[in-house]
Amino acid sequence: MSDPLKNQLKTLMIDTLRLEDVTPADIVDDEPLIGGGLSLDSIDALELVVRLEKEFGIKIGSSEESRTALASVNALADYIRAHADSSRLPAA
């Protein structure tokens, strides 16, 4: 069963980073976001952080923390669930 938060994250990634010819189904949940098949780098990760902070009201304090949080879609979903106000999360 698809995870609405992960789906939302994937759509957000495609939109924020202007990924051409990429659909949410193309993004693998446990694959590294940085240096993986999407060819994203650390600057892409930071751009995503700005969007995530705005969308979910979280605060990522350092580049080290962003690297951990954005290790994969799975890691990111776990991070957001742990740090965001539940009212900002999509209904399960």
Place this chain on the structure above:
Amino acid sequence: MSVPPPPIRVAACGALTAFGDETVTLDALLAGRTALAARPVQGRPGDDLVPLALIPARPYDETLPPGWLPALQTLAARIPGEGWGTPRRPVFVTGSNFGVGHLLAFRRHGDPAHLDLGTPYECVAHVARTLGWGPDVTVISHACVSAHLGLLQATRTLHAGLADEALVFSFDFISAFVAGGFHALKILNADFPAPYQNRPVGSIGLGDGAAFAVLTRDRGDFALAGQSLHNEMHHFTANRADGSGFAACLADLPAAAVRRVWLKGHGTGTLEAGRLETAALDQAFPDAPLVSWKGALGHTLGSCGLVELAIALAAIRRGRAPGTIGATAPGFTPAVAFDAFDLAGFDGVVCTSNAFGGAHAAFIACHA
């Protein structure tokens, strides 16, 4: 085989930091003080607090005329000689941000007068008019290696016989434009910088800085015994993991120019670059003590190479080098000097700076 020209001489060199001129700054650094203070990153209540070192009484938001201009005038009043900006006495202005804070001020407040200072060349033109310079002003902008490039271009101009003396003038004043950007990169955060300290989280501080150097072929107590550059072009904000970029720049320095050196590194407080930098310096100059002063002054960005040269020369005159303030053991390598140390027995200093895109620059400064 052509004989290399003699090292270019530094006839005068001065700086301005949040502490004051290079002598006052040296005193503060030797006393272990920091000019960094926690300030709202965009200058508004409720903003995240980040470590900034601003010159006293300067408004953070850009004003008209610029709040930093009087400080620049005070610094420039110390530059010896006249006729700067003429063909035989050219000026090389270096920086990264110039008046870019005025663009944000325009966006916030709508006053189009800010735009006349927003682009680098318009900002420098305003400064040049204010300081009474002629039109021979070259503007070099390559982020944190800008000052090194200015020194190099001035050197080449002198060696080619195109000028009698050359002025290198560098400035970078912090604005919400710049602080906001580094904060978005997550390297300017709530933690104060601890250059070369082996710790879990990295962070930088930012500081105001300005400096000048008058270079000549034959006059001055100090000399630049070698200058080198290298650009990795691996990634905008990361270095090659093997440290080869750092090594390539250092390899081009004439190691035989001086027998025993100390090292004034770039050391902003970020972790990965700090590890690579210390390892490369240790490899190239074993046992040379290494310091960074950005833990006290903040990173003065486009002016850092020249600001820190002025302080290094003041330290050589004083006979004592400040340590790496803001950091404590363990360092990335045993060479990191946390405390001040005497310079008896040292022949010169290797000064390095690094920038986005894996840009590296280095020179050796020593007694002439």
Place this chain on the structure above:
Amino acid sequence: MLERWITALRTEDAGDESPAATRERLRDLFPRNATRRMTQLGIVLGSTLQPLRPRENDTVVYASTHAETLALEGYLDSFPNPSPTLFQTSIHPSSVQQNLIQLQQPVRELLPLTGGDDLPALALQAALLAPTARTLLCGGEERGGWLLEQGHASDRTFAFTLVLSTDATDAIGRVSLEPAASDAPFRPLPLAAFFDHLHHRRPCDLLVSPGRRLVLNWST
């Protein structure tokens, strides 16, 4: 006198073309998805720089008066939540770095200059003083948005790369900076006008700044 042979030249004049149109027109010159974060200036510059294959022992001199105008505008517009991508991209000399990083091509010396109407003369001097056998002098502008409306940006997009060599083999032209009386009247040659001389292979013999005479000749 400082002089070099011109052994190659590429120019790209995108005029008032939109960034999207430039990206669409030139995207095949770059790897797939490579233009995603490139600026319009980065793309047009790359179309002239990359075919000339910069090498590690080259000097690259880069000249732009306004540089990454649209990234700058975008970054300013992103406040109070500043975009790290646009901040990074707006920093001089981004357009050169966008291309050389894409190529993973180190260069020993990169000298990025900015300036007003005197910029070509000063950039040329920097290039002619470079100690390397081969120097690439490149530059350009991109058409601005709201900064252009305010009169502080370029109104056209263009880029060029010149290869300067100490070797006359296969030279297509020659460029020199010759000394002139420092009090002789001069007429600055802004970057766009310098570009037009290159783009149309027009010769030039002008006092462009105090004490500097720019001479540009073409053999083909």
